[in-house]
Amino acid sequence: MSTDPTTGTTTYVLRGARPLGGDAVDVVLAGGVVAEITAAGTARVDGATVVEAADHVLLPGLVDLHTHLREPGREDAETVASGTRAAAVGGFTAVHAMANTSPVADTAGVVEQVHRLGEQAGWADVHPVGAVTVGLDGVRLAELGAMADSAARVRVFSDDGRCVHDPVLMRRALEYVKAFDGVVAQHAQEPRLTEGAQMNEGVVSSQVGLAGWPAVAEEAIIARDVLLAEHVGSRLHVCHLSTAGSVEIVRWAKSRGIDVTAEVTPHHLVLTDELARTYDPTYKVNPPLRTAADVEAVRQGLADGTIDIVATDHAPHTREDKDCEWGAAAFGMTGLETALSVVQQTMVDTGLLSWADVARVLSANPARIGRVEATQGRPIAVGEPANLTLVDPAATRTIDGADQATASANTPFRGHELPGRVVATFLRGRATVLDGAPVEAGVVGAR
């Protein structure tokens, strides 16, 4: 067991790992970087901690562009520490923390607080997302420049949970963030078309009597926004796209050369509105679960590159906010610890994506969109920061909300058997997860 005196990190040898699902090699991590990549079984292991990684896939550390960490304000549901611990367990080395906290992350002070809490926790890089408008109220711009210039160096701005629905305000935001290479991440939900809405509007809503949330409420905003982005020459990111029509609009926009990126959540890759028949608020989420045809369309969109990334929209909620009537329950579901498994199940095991593609949609692309590509979402190569995730794709596990690292139990995959297991996660060479279990900072050297 050796400890590098400059970084205090252990030297690890990942023996027989398959980078991006390719040929097996030994990967040596030392000094916070990938120190050596050699033929399998040839790395010198004296003094190093060996991680047996035969048949395990090595990915760049996952980057989530869309996480709700709830702190400050709702520490009863999640904290920066508990949420990033869950992120590490899920294979993430960086998360973007959404702005809908209390107080809202609409000032340099709040984003710096969240950023600092992330550093203190040490489980993953925390990049705060700044609110587009003061208090998420959609009335006037928050001080975007101050947040960009702050220690948190905010580059992603979103009123997520609410839509920047005023077209003039959206135009201004798209233009303004160009000054510091920012991006507006839009939660596309036309508010008037979704007043009181509870679930996808369609066959199931007509039968179960829950107020419908039409696909057009999402698609109309995306259509408007891509045209605005084209007009002012800005980049736009579309959060949690969920309908077949949204995929078509983004595909069209990209074909016109519009600078738009889009994300899909793991749950929209697999779950449908049929689950509302149970009236179990675990399945209440914004945007709502859609139809099987929409699920197929977002999978195809992710496979053909129309959709750039998978982002979790991890939305922890307390028991009391979910243990109630559907109509009274909060929107949202957790996702950090199941995202990679769902992507494997829906995209890799179906042949739609390779592991290299997974690295693209869960690491490189979100890092690039969030402008953290200098440290995250890097190639697996000597000299690169050792932000890595080791996955056993042959493992299966049955999901139970109670034994997850997140502080909330509202996983929609309870009882599901999912493929793949994160065996280890490394953040700048430090193991945040080993043998599938989180490793407290400072404990590793004593092992």
Next chain:
Amino acid sequence: MKHLLSTADLSKQEAVGLLDTAAQMAATQSREIKKLPTLRGRTVVNLFFEDSTRTRISFETAAKRLSADVINFSAKGSSVSKGESLKDTALTLHAMGADAVVVRHWASGAPYQLAHAGWLDAAVLNAGDGTHMHPTQALLDAYTIRRHLAVRGSGLPGGAADGVGADLAGLRVAIVGDVLHSRVARANVALLRTLGAEVTLVAPPTLVPVGVETWPCRTSYDLDATLDDWRPDAVMMLRVQRERMSGGAGAFFPSPLEYSRYYGLDARRLARLADHAIVMHPGPMNRGLEISAEAADSDKAVIVEQVANGIAVRMAALYLLMAGDSSAEGNDL
């Protein structure tokens, strides 16, 4: 038969059995002593998260005529307004030993949750949930239709009194009005279809749900054409809530006057109904809006009788859930 949550869960045999039991209950109600000892010592809780004096009184009367102890629990403060949660209410009722819970709730699915969340092991009767279901209303409607019209359908075995044993095969029922927000319409479409009747929904397009094309019924925007060309045996008028015509840009139709003009059952339309046709309304009525006084008070109207039949149907439902054949236990009705 463990719960009565949705008419979509009922088989034809179960539905006919319920109506036949209701007929037996109705027969007892013409006696001088109306009270039966059937549910003596059993406790029925009327759990109302939404005001509905009519429905509550109907269930209360039904339970008392069966000698059950009745507790009325008004829980208007819901978890939305930070009152007691549905779960805690259910646990409380469980601790008090309720045998059956009659629940009215503003939230679609709340009775389903009460029945399935494991908070409570009492029988759950859905007395109307949100815009989802109102099974006893549909059963009393079917009972009323059968009493008046089963002889006209093909489902009548040998002209038994009150249509006992019959289904509603061959009968045509028009349901007119705010289908979108109506639990009565959803409950009726499912049950009438199960019983073999044909249903046409008639409403302005704004009050028809997206997805209705998958329902087992026809849809029309034209009441006059439906009355003249389709010749319904029963016309069921739905209540139009005042709030549906306010809200400016969000209003579902331009004015009450225009609604009445196209979808109201006025004297002119009443006169075009077949001689044997009946006029129904779940109440409370907006006279002059969806139904005119002439129609409401005509001899085709069976609206008051619906109320009386409601008691018999609810007696039947309580009886079958609480004292019914134990071999059917665990079988959601």
